[in-house]
Amino acid sequence: MNDAIIQAGRTVFAYASTEHQRRHGPRGYTNYRAYKPWLRDEFTFRCVYCLSRERWYPNGHEDFSVDHLIPRSAAPDEACDYDNLVYACQSCNRNRQDAELPIDPGRAPLAAHLRVANDGTIQALTREGRWLERTCHLNRPLLVSFRKRVLGLIEFLTARGHSDDESMLHELLGFPDNLPDLGTKRAPAGNARPEGIVHSHLARRQRGELPRMY
Numbered sequence: 001m002n003d004a005i006i007q008a009g010r011t012v013f014a015y016a017s018t019e020h021q022r023r024h025g026p027r028g029y030t031n032y033r034a035y036k037p038w039l040r041d042e043f044t045f046r047c048v049y050c051l052s053r054e055r056w057y058p059n060g061h062e063d064f065s066v067d068h069l070i071p072r073s074a075a076p077d078e079a080c081d082y083d084n085l086v087y088a089c090q091s092c093n094r095n096r097q098d099a100e101l102p103i104d105p106g107r108a109p110l111a112a113h114l115r116v117a118n119d120g121t122i123q124a125l126t127r128e129g130r131w132l133e134r135t136c137h138l139n140r141p142l143l144v145s146f147r148k149r150v151l152g153l154i155e156f157l158t159a160r161g162h163s164d165d166e167s168m169l170h171e172l173l174g175f176p177d178n179l180p181d182l183g184t185k186r187a188p189a190g191n192a193r194p195e196g197i198v199h200s201h202l203a204r205r206q207r208g209e210l211p212r213m214y
């Protein structure tokens with residue numbers, strides 16, 4: 001049985017069980033979209049709300065957007081504050097609009113609030129989780145059926161137990177090919193957390209430390 005496949009089945013739709021500590025701290029961009037490469041790496045190339053990954057979209061990161069925790073309309077001064085930004089798919093971002101969040105999805109251990117069931121639905125465990133599920137439409141039918149297919153495929157491959165199935169899943173569960181090179185980026189007002197660069201996904205891949213799937 002392939003350990004990598006079993007591990008992928010456990011983690012593909014698992015929300016974080018621990019609080020997220022920001023790895024990066026670029027400062028000074030005047031266009032909030034300039035933070036996107038940092039946010040891709042920060043949030044592991046997936047939507048903080050629905051866990052959809054860049055790899056599942058034909059246009060990869062172009063189908064994702066920069067989402068403001070405190071909406072620009074409510075706090076224009078924080079529109080370009082890195083710690084006020086998260087990474088979200090365009091659907092979740094659009095569904096949320098400017099709604100005030102009851103919880104910080106870029107930091108909170110969302111596993112306490114949301115859980116993905118084997119049938120692909122997302123179950124809310126708390127009031128905050130229910131708010132996220134309803135506001136971002138996390139149980140939109142196409143997304144539920146996609147999650148169900150992914151889980152079914154992983155279950156099938158796990159039961160089959162072939163040692164060479166990992167390459168089949170790599171296309172679905174691997175990191176993007178175009179990992180951002182944050183070490184070459186110079187934020188206008190510097191980087192509050194420069195130590196994060198060596199832990200970026202590209203740096204880890206270059207050292208041979210990045211797993212094939214996550």
Ligand SMILES: [Zn+2]
Nearest residue numbers: 047050089092
């Ligand atoms: Zn999403």
